[in-house]
Amino acid sequence: MRILKKHLIASCMFLLTACCNTHVEVTYTYGNTTIRRVDKCGKTFFYYNNSKDKKEGILTKYSGIDSHFLGWLKFDADGKVWIISGDGYFIQGENIDTTKFQSKRPTVYDDMPMLGKNIYLIQLSTRYEREKNRNIGTEVKAVYKDGLDE
Secondary structure: OHHHHHHHHHHHHHHHHHHHOOEEEEEEEEOOEEEEEEEEOOEEEEEEOOOOOHHHEEEEEOOOOOOOOEEEEEEOOOOOEEEEEOOOEEEEOOOOOOOOEEEEOOOOHHHOOOOOOOEEEEEOOHHHHHHHHOOOOOOOEEEEEOOOOO
16 A cells, blocks of 8 residues: 555656646737747746736636637737637736737627637647647637647
8 A cells, every 4th residue: 555655646746747847839920919828837828929927918727627628819900819718717917908918708609709810719738729720711820839740
């Protein structure tokens, strides 16, 4: 029993360490507007126009129910970007400029964005995110730095 406990503790420590060593960055660009996504150690931050200040970003907290988080980035013509999702929740930084970048939860089905050239589906798994955006007609360009082959 003692050996089993040691192995269990070692396995948990490995998983926690492995998680904290992961680092994924995605840059989403539409027109002159860029959103930078940084996934590190179980947290996902979205930043407007490549800011690195967490007070200017939006932290995504996943629901914990499953790992199927799905949302949208919606780029408006005036440069404002909405991050929209009904799964999980967002914490906006205290210095965020809400005239340029804001989070939103749809309260009814009609509040969800219609797919179009200014919409990009976002997902916890960048591999599935890429697959879902291949043929939806989006003009948002995404550059992934996650170690996965294109």
